[in-house]
Amino acid sequence: xxxxxxxxxxxxxxxxxxxxxxxxxxxxxxxxxxxxxxxxxxxxxxxxxxxxxxxxxxxxxxxxxxxxxxxxxxxxxxxxxxxxxxxxxxxxxxxxxxxxxxxxxxxxxxxxxxxxxxxxxxxxxxxxxxxxxxxxxxxxxxxxxxxxxxxxxxxxxxxxxxxxxxxxxxxxxxxxxxxxxxxxxxxxxxxxxxxxxxxxxxxxxxxxxxxxxxxxxxxxxxxxxxxxxxxxxxxxxxxxxxxxxxxxxxxxxxxxxxxxxxxxxxxxxxxxxxxxxxxxxxxxxxxxxxxxxxxxxxxxxxxxxxxxxxxxxxxxxxxxxxxxxxxxxxxxxxxxxxxxxxxxxxxxxxxxxxxxxxxxxxxxxxxxxxxxxxxxxxxxxxxxxxxxxxxxxxxxxxxxxxxxxxxxxxxxxxxxxxxxxxxxxxxxxxxxxxxxxxxxxxxxxxxxxxxxxxxxxxxxxxxxxxxxxxxxxxxxxxxxxxxxxxxxxxxxxxxxxxxxxxxxxxxxxxxxxxxxxxxxxxxxxxxxxxxxxxxxxxx
Numbered sequence: 407x408x409x410x411x412x413x414x415x416x417x418x419x420x421x422x423x424x425x426x427x428x429x430x431x432x433x434x435x436x437x438x439x440x441x442x443x444x445x446x447x448x449x450x451x452x453x454x455x456x457x458x459x460x461x462x463x464x465x466x467x468x469x470x471x472x473x474x475x476x477x478x479x480x481x482x483x484x485x486x487x488x489x490x491x492x493x494x495x496x497x498x499x500x501x502x503x504x505x506x507x508x509x510x511x512x513x514x515x516x517x518x519x520x521x522x523x524x525x526x527x528x529x530x531x532x533x534x535x536x537x538x539x540x541x542x543x544x545x546x547x548x549x550x551x552x553x554x555x556x557x558x559x560x561x562x563x564x565x566x567x568x569x570x571x572x573x574x575x576x577x578x579x580x581x582x583x584x585x586x587x588x589x590x591x592x593x594x595x596x597x598x599x600x601x602x603x604x605x606x607x608x609x610x611x612x613x614x615x616x617x618x619x620x621x622x623x624x625x626x627x628x629x630x631x632x633x634x635x636x637x638x639x640x641x642x643x644x645x646x647x648x649x650x651x652x653x654x655x656x657x658x659x660x661x662x663x664x665x666x667x668x669x670x671x672x673x674x675x676x677x678x679x680x681x682x683x684x685x686x687x688x689x690x691x692x693x694x695x696x697x698x699x700x701x702x703x704x705x706x707x708x709x710x711x712x713x714x715x716x717x718x719x720x721x722x723x724x725x726x727x728x729x730x731x732x733x734x735x736x737x738x739x740x741x742x743x744x745x746x747x748x749x750x751x752x753x754x755x756x757x758x759x760x761x762x763x764x765x766x767x768x769x770x771x772x773x774x775x776x777x778x779x780x781x782x783x784x785x786x787x788x789x790x791x792x793x794x795x796x797x798x799x800x801x802x803x804x805x806x807x808x809x810x811x812x813x814x815x816x817x818x819x820x821x822x823x824x825x826x827x828x829x830x831x832x833x834x835x836x837x838x839x840x841x842x843x844x845x846x847x848x849x850x851x852x853x854x855x856x857x858x859x860x861x862x863x864x865x866x867x868x869x870x871x872x873x874x875x876x877x878x879x880x881x882x883x884x885x886x887x888x889x890x891x892x893x894x895x896x897x898x899x900x901x902x903x904x905x906x907x908x909x910x911x912x913x914x915x916x917x918x919x920x921x922x923x924x925x926x927x928x929x930x931x932x933x934x935x936x937x938x939x940x941x942x943x944x945x
């Protein structure tokens with residue numbers, strides 16, 4: 407009985423399989439192949455629902471697959487119309503219409519192109535009736551598109567290009583080719599020299615009443631420019647999705663190491679004291695304010711990838727949006743919070759904490775416990791004596807001069823401990839059992855730390871005190887030429903009172919090994935005891 411059932415099942419299944427094969431072949435030579443491979447060129451076509459019609463899933467469109475199938479010229483006008491000699495990156499239309507009309511544009515033109523390909527025996531997409539081949543949820547491909555970082559190197563390559571022309575030929579720089587701002591009076595975009603800002607400040611992820619989305623704006627500006635240069639047989643950037651948004655392709659983009667400073671009338675130095683700008687200020691008000699902070703704007707520009715590293719919503723001074731008490735424009739984040747937020751890389755303290763993770767800095771900072779801010783720490787940044795400010799209000803130029811003078815003074819007064827004051831070697835032999843005492847190259851270690859941070863502007867400023875580097879190992883002790891021994895705080899063995907301090911052996915090994923690992927020092931290895939301690943020979 408079971409055998410007869412299996413035979414009948416096979417007889418039924420064979421015709422069904424044959425019919426399925428025929429159906430796939432008749433369906434325009436197109437079949438949806440499920441793939442786990444991610445692509446950077448996925449565009450979702452999702453029109454508003456037609457009233458009274460069936461709501462179909464959005465279409466996952468593979469843009470680069472289609473551009474690669476075009477003729478040799480790969481002309482964008484196959485799908486995109488032009489207006490004012492620029493491509494409009496909508497499919498076969500200048501503006502959106504009703505959902506019904508736009509849907510008809512897609513169906514009529516896409517299917518017509520697929521049918522033409524089929525007639526010429528070329529691979530084609532779905533035809534009329536194959537609705538679920540496009541409108542399906544089962545064969546989706548992950549979108550691997552990665553936002554391209556328009557960093558200083560890319561900006562310089564565009565700024566210095568002789569092929570990218572300014573709006574007016576008389577201009578000596580080509581900033582106007584890309585930068586503009588919306589003039590509400592004339593309802594148009596205009597270029598204002600010296601007021602250039604990041605595209606992201608106006609063009610957000612979604613379009614607004616005054617600006618298109620960042621995706622639409624960047625594609626319209628960048629791809630159009632690249633395409634025009636390409637048509638002129640000039641060196642041009644990519645016009646396909648993967649050229650900008652594929653991770654592997656991004657790594658191939660040439661990075662210019664030596665670049666000139668961006669031209670935007672920005673100051674070299676600035677005085678961080680928003681209260682000093684007030685038109686009316688009295689001695690009582692001044693007395694309640696913190697000392698101003700001298701800020702080296704130029705040095706920070708060198709370290710950052712672009713202006714948005716710090717200026718996240720506008721290029722205005724921080725205090726314009728982040729006021730003393732907080733306003734709507736700054737998200738009600740007070741100036742004190744914005745500057746001291748250790749969890750935000752756009753904050754001073756947060757950025758400095760990130761800098762401490764760099765290999766040459768992490769050796770010391772990874773072993774130093776974080777402490778709350780204190781008066782001693784505040785004065786490191788808030789270092790300008792208010793009595794030296796002069797009359798108020800202080801002009802922009804005067805504020806910059808005060809900041810520059812303070813920065814130069816602080817760096818010129820920085821002192822190092824004379825090497826003759828530093829023991830050349832230190833013998834660590836308080837605890838010896840299986841191994842002999844360790845000879846620690848004390849002076850050599852300090853000199854190595856100094857060499858690693860000698861070109862680091864942040865370290866130069868914050869390590870101006872001659873004892874700072876000593877405190878990386880001799881923590882929680884007074885700064886002096888002769889700090890107390892480690893055994894002063896760490897006992898040979900843990901006693902019954904546990905206060906969080908390791909024993910002496912744990913302190914030595916934890917300090918040295920953690921520092922080596924954080925700085926990527928492979929020799930000596932943590933398990934290679936005899937590199938530091940000679941093994942005792944039993945008699």
